[in-house]
Amino acid sequence: MVEAPRHFQKAEEKLAKAQRELSRKKKGKSGRKKARLKVAKLHRKIANQRKDFHHKVARRLVNAYGTIVHEDLNILALSRSYVAKGIHDAGWAAFLQILAYKAEEAGRRVIKVDPKYTSQDCPVCGHREKKPLWVRAYTCPQCGALLHR
Numbered sequence: 001m002v003e004a005p006r007h008f009q010k011a012e013e014k015l016a017k018a019q020r021e022l023s024r025k026k027k028g029k030s031g032r033k034k035a036r037l038k039v040a041k042l043h044r045k046i047a048n049q050r051k052d053f054h055h056k057v058a059r060r061l062v063n064a065y066g067t068i069v070h071e072d073l074n075i076l077a078l079s080r081s082y083v084a085k086g087i088h089d090a091g092w093a094a095f096l097q098i099l100a101y102k103a104e105e106a107g108r109r110v111i112k113v114d115p116k117y118t119s120q121d122c123p124v125c126g127h128r129e130k131k132p133l134w135v136r137a138y139t140c141p142q143c144g145a146l147l148h149r
C-alpha cells in the first residue's frame with residue numbers, strides 16, 4: 001500500500017486559494033497578472049511533485065518485485081463514466097508509463113489484467129464477494145485470509 005504524500009494535499013489547498021484570489025481580480029488590473037502567475041507556478045509545482053512521486057514509487061516497485069501486475073487501464077476507462085475518475089486515471093496512466101519503462105530497463109515482467117472483480121475475488125481461495133466501498137479491510141469468509149481492498 002502506498003499513501004499519497006501529504007505535501008500534495010497542502011499544495012492543492014494553496015492552489016485552490018490562489019485560484020479563488022485570481023477569480024476575484026478585475027480584468028486588466030496589474031494585480032490580476034500577478035495572481036495568474038501564482039496559479040501557473042503552483043500548477044507547475046504540483047505537476048513536478050506528482051512526477052517525482054511517480055518515479056519514486058515505480059523505482060521502489062521495480063527494485064522489490066520481479067513481476068508487477070496492474071489493472072488494464074483501457075478496460076478500466078471503458079467501465080467508468082464520470083469525470084472525476086477520468087482525472088484520477090490521467091495521473092494513473094502517467095504513472096504506469098513510468099513504471100513500464102523502469103520495469104523494462106530492469107528486466108521485470110509487467111502484466112495487465114482485466115480489472116473486473118479485482119476487488120471482489122479473494123487472491124488466496126478465489127471466493128468472490130462484492131463489498132461496499134467503505135470496507136477497506138476484509139476477512140475472507142471462505143478461507144479467513146485478511147485482505148485490503
Ligand SMILES: [Zn+2]
Nearest residue numbers: 122125140143
Ligand atoms: Zn479466501
